[in-house]
Amino acid sequence: MTDQAPAYVRRLGIWDAAAIVIGGVIGAGIFRSASTVAERTGSGWQLLLLWAIGGLLTLTGVLCYAELGARRPQAGGVYIYLREAFGQLPAFLFGWTMALINYPGSVAAVATTFADYFCVALGVSHDWVKPIAGGAIAFIVGVNIFGIRAGARMQNLFTVLKLGAIVLVVVAGLALARTHLGTALGDDIAHPVSPWSFLGALLPVLFTYGGFHYLNDLAGEVREPQRTLPRALALGMGTVVICYVLVNLAYLTGLGHAGLAASHAPAADLVRQWLGDRGATLIAIGIACSTFGYCSIAIAGGARVLQTMGADGMFFRGVGRIDPRTRAPQVALLVLGTWAILLAASGRFDQLLNYTTVGEWLSHAFGIATLFWYRRRFAQEPSPYRVPLYPFTPLLFVSMVLGVIIATTVSSFRDAGLSLLLIIVGVPVYYTWRAMANPAR
Template sequence: MTNDTSSSPSYLRSLGVWSGAAIVVGGVIGSGIFRTPATVAERTSSGLPLLALWALGGLLTLAGVLCYGELGARRPQAGGIYLYLRDAFGSLPAFLFGWTMALINYPGSVAAVAVTFADYACRAVSLPVWWVKPVAAGAIVFIVGINLFGIRAGSWLVNVFTLLKLAAIALLLVVGLALAHGHLGGILAIDTTHQVSGGAWIGALLPVLFTYGGFHYLNDMAGEVRDPQRTLPRALTLGLVGVAVCYVLVNVAYLVGLGHAGLAASKAPAADLMSNIFGPHGATIMAIGIACSTFGYCSIAIAGGARVLQTMGSDGMFFRSVGQIHPRWRSPQVALAVLGVWAIVLILTGTFDQLVNYTTVGEWLGHAFGIATLFWYRRKFGAESSPFRVPLYPVLPFVFVCTVLGVIAATVINTPGDAGMSLLIIACGIPVYAAWRGWSRLRARGS
């Protein structure tokens, strides 16, 4: 691998605990928390069950984060899940994950969130709707340009926009908690007139878990984490706990400001809450906050996805040029350019939404098998000392894998068409893998 070869440029380890935690926060908090609570409210009967679901989602995700902490400590190189799958299960499963995520899901999600950023940014400054796609493409060009100059420049960008998104959330909290005085008993009351089935609870938990997704990006960039065996677990845990606290408190603010019924009926609860208090100016302020939040997510997703592409290239699973690391800036410049250009193509063609839907099952399968590699690492290297080990092993990884498999099953039931396309996309990677390996062998013989 490029990262492990002394004769080739390697990544610069400069990310500390706080920068790592900012990546976790920025990768998890995108636009979901500003919209998803309305969906969860639709599927619950009252405020207390809603808050319990957000707390439960945080605990389940924390189990996965702790597993990723040990995986990152054991394999502190760039590539994340791709690297773990390659070690434990071989090159084909790793390629199928990279094929699905780095080439489809990552650029698709970047394109989708960049358009969300542009939509809110244009609303905030009263630009016409036809500006949305050019602004989204311009944002990706800017993010890629900053990241070309290495992880220090990229982490500076992430830190700034993480602070801005936390400021937007803090504003929601201040408004909501100021209104909460004397009303907490009402929002925590349980509605005994409506019985919610177990299936409904699972249906309500799904959007919660999706909103907690994105914590894996730090592992994609593990080759740039300073003292990774200690920093990775700490940054992952600190970032996710911070996110969980924010999510629960933001939902308290929504319940106080809008009520459970009002939250369930809202299409944009954050904007509605601010509009109720500050009028049109409040909606504009929240549009700016959501624009900052989504912009920060795009920066992290581009940086993380490019590291996966670079690792694939250095493995010979993609073009070798994509596997290069710039000798001065220590950044995967070709991989960044490829990911950025492909995301812009998806924006201009408008095909990103369906791609993201089609690869959701593949993403969660990657999480399930990625966490499952921890059992392989423990069996093969269990005798070796490690600065971080998952507490309550094997319970926590088992719980997380079962949770993810449950999410996959529910997704297949709820959207069988999208799930089928996701599995088809993964299966199409098998002949691509065979063709690529054959072409690589022919090229090696000819050289």
């Protein structure tokens, strides 16, 4: 009789899970991307409408992920769904683009943003940005090596701190409301908008709402997953939507639509107007906490995808090992963290990340499309949670995401084309890896 291989232990409760959703979505985007959206809209009401539409669209995706997570509460998330529904090749392509490129690329990019704001908050020279970014990644990996419980405690703390930064921005907007309150939702004649540019503004909105899938990557460590996953996803994403709409309303009341469109750092500009340089330092600390928390979740989720691939023989077998004492994928954490540090040090990760964002949302579309397969294949199997308004809900999400990807390909063919090229390159890599793993006898 052989010893059973170590497996994950379900230690995450509903608050831990909801904090992962909030922390995985709220990074640095909301503190910066609102300006891009304002540039592509012609009024305050259009801007708020886009954030509301993006939130509702993302919530449809969250509801679908809730059913998928309840049906397959295992570590690996979308990789598991694609493997079961469409086979090993699509699952490998997802892992190839996400766990090896997008996860470490996004961690490197956001860790650098953390280091930027950390230097501002402490008055440190920006020559320290790369060492601080690498040190932050190493620290997060070190904490997560001790297991999901240690990582969850750190994540809960930084979720509270990032929500504090959101509250600071909203209060600043209310305090300055008298400046632009009467014109906050009015038309901005300086920014005439065509229907195509308005649709294009949805892209940065969706990207800012991205990251809701990380909880599914960690589903193997959630207690009572059939009940906890749907509740945590709904609670976490509902909180995010409310926060995003309130923050954008604060930007409009404090800066005005034209001022928001012209700002490169709207959160800092808004709080500085209210509290001066002291306020700019406070919001820099808040944004640093927000970005640090995101990196923690991305590393933890990405490592679980890598570990699942290793256990499947789709990556080095050693990466598939789970430590029997901490029940953490320690080798996968070290591999992902090391690669992210190298990307952060190279300074070229930002271009790589731009090429893979289309691939990330394409994987969301295909991941949610697996729900049709599960419903048909297990039609008689009771599910602890079923997405409402099926099949309209997944159809809406998939069609909208594909529409945005097509619009992006038309407007930014180079970035979208290279993103798709990276996915295609994964095909020969898959067959080469499979041949190496299963040589002819």
